[in-house]
Amino acid sequence: MFRFNIISQNLNIEFLKFKFFALLFSLILIVMTFSSLFLNGLNLGIDFKGGILVEFRSIENKVVNISDFRKDAKSLGLGEVSVQEFGKNTDVLLRVQKQEGGNKEQVEALNKIKNSFKDEYTIRRTEFVGPVVGEELKEAGITAVLLSLFLILIYIWFRFEWQFSIAAIFALSHDVLTTIGLFSLLNLEFNLAIVAALLTTAGYSINDTVVVFDRVRENLRRYKSQQNIVIYNRSINETLSRTVITSLTTLLALFVIYFFGGAVLKDFALAMIWGVVIGTYSSIFIAVSSLTFFKIYKGFEDKDKSKSVLEHEL
Amino acid sequence: MYFSKLNSLLILFVSVIAILYALPNAVTKFSFNKISTYLPGKKVNLGLDLKGGSYILLKAEMKTSEIEFIDNTANSIRNDLRKEKIRYKGLNSNNGKITFRIRKKELIDRTKNLLEKFQVNFDISNIEDRFILDFSENGRKNLYASTLKKALEIVRRRIDESGTKEPLIQSQGLDRILVQLPGVDDPDRIKRLLGKTAKLSFRFTHPRIESNELTNSSSVPPGYILMNSENDRDVYYLIQKRVMISGEELIDANPGFDQDGNPAVMFALSTLGGKKFGRITGKNIGKPFAIVLDNKVISAPVIQGQIFSNGQITGNFSVQESRDLALVLRAGALPVPLTILEERSVGPGLGKDSIEAGKFASVIAIVVVMIFMLIYYGIYGLFANVSLIMNMVFLISVLTIIQATLTLPGIAGIVLTIGMAVDANVLIFERIREENLLRKNILESIDQGFKRAVSTIVDANLTTFIAAFALFIFGSGPIKGFSVTLMIGLITSMFTAIIITKYQIITYAKRQTRNI
Numbered sequence: 001m002f003r004f005n006i007i008s009q010n011l012n013i014e015f016l017k018f019k020f021f022a023l024l025f026s027l028i029l030i031v032m033t034f035s036s037l038f039l040n041g042l043n044l045g046i047d048f049k050g051g052i053l054v055e056f057r058s059i060e061n062k063v064v065n066i067s068d069f070r071k072d073a074k075s076l077g078l079g080e081v082s083v084q085e086f087g088k089n090t091d092v093l094l095r096v097q098k099q100e101g102g103n104k105e106q107v108e109a110l111n112k113i114k115n116s117f118k119d120e121y122t123i124r125r126t127e128f129v130g131p132v133v134g135e136e137l138k139e140a141g142i143t144a145v146l147l148s149l150f151l152i153l154i155y156i157w158f159r160f161e162w163q164f165s166i167a168a169i170f171a172l173s174h175d176v177l178t179t180i181g182l183f184s185l186l187n188l189e190f191n192l193a194i195v196a197a198l199l200t201t202a203g204y205s206i207n208d209t210v211v212v213f214d215r216v217r218e219n220l221r222r223y224k225s226q227q228n229i230v231i232y233n234r235s236i237n238e239t240l241s242r243t244v245i246t247s248l249t250t251l252l253a254l255f256v257i258y259f260f261g262g263a264v265l266k267d268f269a270l271a272m273i274w275g276v277v278i279g280t281y282s283s284i285f286i287a288v289s290s291l292t293f294f295k296i297y298k299g300f301e302d303k304d305k306s307k308s309v310l311e312h313e314l
Numbered sequence: 315m316y317f318s319k320l321n322s323l324l325i326l327f328v329s330v331i332a333i334l335y336a337l338p339n340a341v342t343k344f345s346f347n348k349i350s351t352y353l354p355g356k357k358v359n360l361g362l363d364l365k366g367g368s369y370i371l372l373k374a375e376m377k378t379s380e381i382e383f384i385d386n387t388a389n390s391i392r393n394d395l396r397k398e399k400i401r402y403k404g405l406n407s408n409n410g411k412i413t414f415r416i417r418k419k420e421l422i423d424r425t426k427n428l429l430e431k432f433q434v435n436f437d438i439s440n441i442e443d444r445f446i447l448d449f450s451e452n453g454r455k456n457l458y459a460s461t462l463k464k465a466l467e468i469v470r471r472r473i474d475e476s477g478t479k480e481p482l483i484q485s486q487g488l489d490r491i492l493v494q495l496p497g498v499d500d501p502d503r504i505k506r507l508l509g510k511t512a513k514l515s516f517r518f519t520h521p522r523i524e525s526n527e528l529t530n531s532s533s534v535p536p537g538y539i540l541m542n543s544e545n546d547r548d549v550y551y552l553i554q555k556r557v558m559i560s561g562e563e564l565i566d567a568n569p570g571f572d573q574d575g576n577p578a579v580m581f582a583l584s585t586l587g588g589k590k591f592g593r594i595t596g597k598n599i600g601k602p603f604a605i606v607l608d609n610k611v612i613s614a615p616v617i618q619g620q621i622f623s624n625g626q627i628t629g630n631f632s633v634q635e636s637r638d639l640a641l642v643l644r645a646g647a648l649p650v651p652l653t654i655l656e657e658r659s660v661g662p663g664l665g666k667d668s669i670e671a672g673k674f675a676s677v678i679a680i681v682v683v684m685i686f687m688l689i690y691y692g693i694y695g696l697f698a699n700v701s702l703i704m705n706m707v708f709l710i711s712v713l714t715i716i717q718a719t720l721t722l723p724g725i726a727g728i729v730l731t732i733g734m735a736v737d738a739n740v741l742i743f744e745r746i747r748e749e750n751l752l753r754k755n756i757l758e759s760i761d762q763g764f765k766r767a768v769s770t771i772v773d774a775n776l777t778t779f780i781a782a783f784a785l786f787i788f789g790s791g792p793i794k795g796f797s798v799t800l801m802i803g804l805i806t807s808m809f810t811a812i813i814i815t816k817y818q819i820i821t822y823a824k825r826q827t828r829n830i
Contacts, residue, residue: 199782211770253733257726
């Protein structure tokens with residue numbers, strides 16, 4: 001009835017054979033994340049750190065000489081500055097660190113920047129975040145991520161069993177952490193939009209995981225005589241074509257944002273692209289692999305008969 | 315296993331409504347005006363990052379008003395005690411507390427009764443004859459709320475008078491004011507207008523000592539205070555603490571010019587204030603009279619003759635400065651100073667570019683995904699594509715109806731929804747395909763496929779919805795916009811997949827089986 005069937009219905013890849021490789025690979029990713037965080041830290045944007053950001057476009061669309069611009073910006077005496085080309089070679093993004101003193105000093109610095117570049121550049125955007133708000137946004141970001149992880153945990157616990165919710169959170173934290181690691185490793189700016197991308201990644205990844213778990217649950221009930229490991233593999237295989245197709249269409253949309261969505265959304269799209277890839281991987285290899293470490297009884301409706309039910313072995 | 319006539323009509327009806335609401339967004343401004351009489355007429359509300367504008371978050375510095383309030387309370391306690399002839403000692407206010415002792419222990423109960431009326435704002439306790447009034451959480455809340463309300467009113471008046479169109483001014487939390495100014499990409503003037511508390515006063519300078527005669531600040535004579543000049547950082551004045559006339563007496567102020575043609579501010583005092591002003595100026599001809607604004611001296615002209623209600627403030631103003639000063643004086647003084655916590659401005663150029671990029675990305679994403687679905691699923695892909703388009707229509711119409719704010723990350727949310735919206739369709743199709751392997755009857759497979767897929771779809775989307783909801787609660791500005799589009803997108807994509815795709819498939823499959 002359907003035209004194509006790239007992924008065969010009768011596919012039977014023993015994904016869980018690779019579970020130790022996968023876990024090792026993820027362990028390496030996590031170790032890399034933490035060592036990068038330890039060595040490089042996270043390039044926090046002004047949203048969290050406080051400071052000033054100004055986007056300029058040269059008048060008459062002259063190509064900007066970045067190093068000259070940097071020199072001019074440094075000569076303002078506002079401390080640490082970062083200058084980068086932004087999207088086009090006529091556009092430049094200037095970031096200035098949080099100034100000593102209170103809010104008044106920050107506003108004065110902003111005016112100084114505006115005035116000194118106003119003859120050659122038009123200002124496309126200015127952002128100033130005071131230290132207080134930066135702290136608050138940081139707190140709000142962390143709370144949002146933790147709260148959503150917690151709520152998802154509760155939901156899965158409610159809909160499935162506690163083993164599933166532990167496995168899902170394990171996979172989710174893996175995705176969120178490695179995305180943060182990617183930003184630390186590439187030294188990309190970590191700002192509010194990236195927090196949004198993190199949460200969307202979490203949403204996407206859990207979506208994927210739930211689809212596989214749903215099938216695991218169904219198959220656990222259906223094939224009571226089979227070993228759990230066989231059921232897990234079967235469930236992954238059965239949902240594989242859906243997993244691949246949805247990842248593909250989502251990635252297509254994300255690549256479009258990455259290439260055509262404008263400079264502001266580029267890093268956001270990158271975080272999401274990574275998130276979708278790692279989220280798809282983790283649903284299969286981390287979430288389901290984690291399940292194998294728990295004793296899960298078949299047939300949730302008859303838990304009391306569990307003694308007669310086969311327990312799976314690792 | 316089939317849609318009743320009523321259901322079909324309902325789907326059609328909802329779709330038509332959605333299309334009508336989404337349509338105004340698709341047409342240009344010109345034709346929008348032409349056809350708007352036939353359409354619901356609203357467009358999606360664009361965020362400041364798309365239409366250009368400024369977002370300023372201000373903090374009202376409440377400490378000053380708190381100290382003032384507690385001092386005033388201490389004064390009124392002092393008066394009350396005197397009136398009741400209760401002798402006290404050591405009454406002072408410090409660190410949000412008022413403490414004092416009464417001399418006669420027999421009067422403790424009477425004092426307690428007397429203090430009862432302060433219970434709203436203070437926690438009152440006493441150890442024998444020693445009384446402590448502690449500014450309570452409730453009192454702080456009341457004071458902050460009333461101060462913020464006043465400040466908000468003044469901010470609104472100042473911004474309105476500056477001629478800014480459609481400003482959005484709202485309080486946030488206990489001590490914050492959020493100002494959004496669409497179309498203003500350089501908020502310097504607004505910031506200057508809001509940067510002044512604009513507490514005006516007229517005071518005398520010291521009759522004999524010049525400020526430059528002072529060796530250091532500790533030699534300032536009692537009752538006087540050293541004040542900086544507004545125009546020159548190095549110039550100081552020795553000013554009397556006592557305020558002769560305060561800005562509260564002012565009823566009007568307008569920009570104008572003095573005799574020499576320099577910009578000045580003309581002001582008018584209330585009748586009472588005018589009488590007072592006349593009396594003071596009449597008695598002090600020839601003396602310098604300082605005009606003080608926010609603890610800085612604008613100028614200290616020598617009184618030439620008696621002045622009543624109408625006077626002028628001269629200083630080293632530009633025309634713009636005299637206009638702004640007149641404006642803030644007319645709008646009234648802020649109860650507390652405001653400082654800027656956060657400021658984001660987007661110029662019209664960037665906003666337009668973002669919209670263009672967003673539109674382009676959306677169209678490309680839709681086309682790419684539709685081509686993929688068509689190739690992969692054939693006729694069923696076509697059904698999914700119809701659902702995808704309808705999903706966009708629903709999403710945009712909901713955004714329009716609830717007048718949610720569409721931001722740049724919001725557009726990213728839409729594009730992401732395009733990618734993820736097909737997920738529900740894919741889940742259904744794959745499930746139908748599986749079911750079809752088990753049984754021969756296609757209609758039955760479709761029915762079973764839907765039934766089984768729906769629970770998965772709901773589970774999967776609800777968890778994503780939870781993450782989006784967390785973003786909505788904790789996100790600010792543009793990020794909130796993103797979570798809103800994502801949440802609406804999740805709901806509309808579930809609706810379109812479960813209802814609209816099903817409708818198409820069943821109608822198609824029935825026709826197929828009939829033909830066989």
